[in-house]
Amino acid sequence: MHANSLDLWPFRKVLIVNRGEIALRIIRACRELGLRSVAVYSDADRDALHVRMADEAYHIGPAQASQSYLHIPTLLEVAKQSGAQAVHPGYGFLAENAEFVRACQQAGLIFVGPPVEAQLAMGEKTAARRTAQAAGVPIVPGAMADVEDDQVALEIAEGLGYPILLKAAAGGGGKGIRLVREARDLSSSLRTARSEAQSAFGDGRVYLEKAITPARHIEVQFIADTHGNAVHLGERECSIQRRHQKLIEECPSPIVDEELRERMTSAALNLIRSIGYVNAGTAEFLVGPDGNFYFLEVNARIQVEHPVTEWCTGVDLVQEQFRVAAGLPLSFTQEDIVLRGSAIECRISAEDPENRFLPATGTVSALQEPGGPGVRVESSLYAGLQVPLYYDPLLSKLVVWGKDREQAIARMRRALAEYQVVGVRTTLPFARWLMEQPRFLAGDMSTDFIAQEWDGHKAQILEEQDAQEEPSLEQVAALAASLLMDASIKEKQLRTQPQEDGTGEHSRWRERGWREAVWRV
Structure with a gap:
């Protein structure tokens, strides 16, 4: 879509009230659509990649989220100062906060997500359970x-x-x-x-x-517009979890056949139609050992794992979110949605899988990200990044696509072998281990998979990994090149960075010299 097609859109500039890789994902969607992007950053994120890539960036306070990314008055003031007409919340923070949605509407801002009524009905989990029960959807x-x-x-x-x-x-x-x-x-x-x-x-x-055990976690992606169109985009399997947070997601699920898919997607669409839901969202279900499914919740926002659905359907969900927010109809119908191939996502987080996946911190001293056929990396990483402990530890998402699940797993193995992060402990060792496990390869998963498999075998696996830690000459060369590039970036930053006067309007990221220095490298 070109910028001249935005003539009738009610917004041209978008405030992104989030950080990390999802902020970067939204910035890229804005750039392709011809929209201008406005980033926000706390003290801890002053040097973050999303701040560098946005068209504008504004400081919003201390590292603590309650005083920055969750502070509604400050965010609304940034919208006013920047002249943004729309707000995209990403996920987490204020994405499912009805008070924030209402505040945006009262300020004359277009919220890129469900309206207040849907947030109240679905964003609050107990209200969502009552609504689902009234709609005849089985609940836990x-x-x-x-x-x-x-x-x-x-x-x-x-x-x-x-x-x-x-x-x-x-x-x-x-x-x-x-x-x-x-x-x-x-x-x-x-x-x-x-x-x-x-x-x-x-x-x-x-x-x-x-608590239903053992259970598989299956979710249905959907999106609805203001013209009465509501479409599902198939399901995702999210059963590989620790502390109820997903580590691996894939589309489609290995256990969902056409009959179960029809029942689950119909339940999801019936539910959102009953409340007049608009924009993107996900209905989450548990599938019990008896094969029955139970409604968990609706995530009234874009999901971390949306790229696997995009791979298998060819739909850009973030751009569709903007179309819906602009009052346009969806660019596709239900008949257009056909799941092709198989996609897998590994969440790469700053966590130590050897120590109960506890959060890790440090400075990324060198980085090598994978590429090649069927590989997509959504990342906020760069060499020199100081990883804070204030926020969710997610650093990047490694997503692959294959013509079938077997090829997708093979590509993920190859991509994980290429992925190197030096200076910060990450979940990469766990992801590499998982791609070799017979139960996972057979599609035999449950939400307690990690407790059953990883916790029992990690000592042996990590001992074997330690014996193979010596990097190859190619890896050493690649990491050395990454360090040299980082040094070059820092040198150019020092030459071009102006003095910052502390206000968002004159943030150093907006200065032409700084931005050109970053983009030329």
């Missing part, structure tokens, strides 16, 4: 509202039977979730879940669900 047994009193929570848990899950009512991305196996652990788990939910979403409410 549990509380229909958030639980503030520990004694009430204890009574509900006893009625459900252990194990149970505690979940953040305003949550997503696995934040604020705790598995409770015994009654004696409930009170402490409630405190932990509430604290994590408050930190991640500014909302400490939690609710209870029965």
